[in-house]
Amino acid sequence: MTSKSMRSFAGGILVAAGICGAAYFFDSEETASTKTVEKLSDDEMKNKLTSEGYVIHTEIEYQEQLDELKANQEVAEKGTSEKIIYRTVLKVTKGMTSIDVGKHLKRSKIIPNAQDFFNEVEKKGKANNLRPGSYVIDSEMETEEIISIIFK
Template sequence: MSEKTMRSFAGGLIVAAVILGITYFLEPNDTKNTEAAEPATAEEPEKQDKDKNVELSADEMQTALKAEGFIIHSEDEWKEINKDLQDSGTLKEENEKLKEEVKKAQENNDKKGDGETVYRTMLTVTSGMTSIDVGKALESAKIINKGMDFFNAVEKKGYENDLRPGTFEVDSDMSMDEILKTVFKK
């Protein structure tokens, strides 16, 4: 093939591609027609109900929503969840204020140079936390050196299932046993 023939062939391919692209994008979409022709399956009860204008009972709605992966709560349960969230938000605010006070106290101690710094914090334990989580919180608050030491002490004492939710004041002067007695039920 000569150079001129090759250019003509390439130009023809480009023109064909442009025409096909224009046809593809400007042609009306027929998916609506095919969806209407297909019968709704059992997995799609809401489509069947919309098409038939049938109202579902409360139990049927709950069943359909649970099948879709939603979690259903009564109004009282929802209010309790929101109350818990608001309470935890308030506790977080108080904890932040206390952290600021501790920071100011540390700065004052650093200026005075009075020796060893004592760290104090309000430890908030929520339901669902583990002793590992509490150990990490104590470590980040500089109450203990290693969170795993706390976890190991809990395991040694057998307190794994006795963690009680609440807010506790702990400081770095407390021994590990004193911290365990403060945070656990035993």
């Protein structure tokens, strides 16, 4: 780029900045003087918001609704004392390890932690006793019971 074209470019930027600045200052004064602020009373504001679909509550009404909601949740939690039992059919194939079994049982929500299951199998020394087959396991079974079923 030559020095002449660089000067032309810089001049163009200055002219553009000046036009933008003038438009900003002259336009902002004009719009500020033509704006009118509509003052509404409390009742007029409530009526306008209600007509647009909003629900308006006082602080006390809001707090009462929150308290009622919390009470309903507590009742619902007390009413649902049923325990969910998960059941899965575990298909052990040749080449699977106790780590694979633990991961499958974790995915099926039978055990909470696959690593703890693996550690328990290792502690009992049954890692090499895994036999291929299909086993029905559910979440009510204890870890020792699961190990005794799968590892012969």
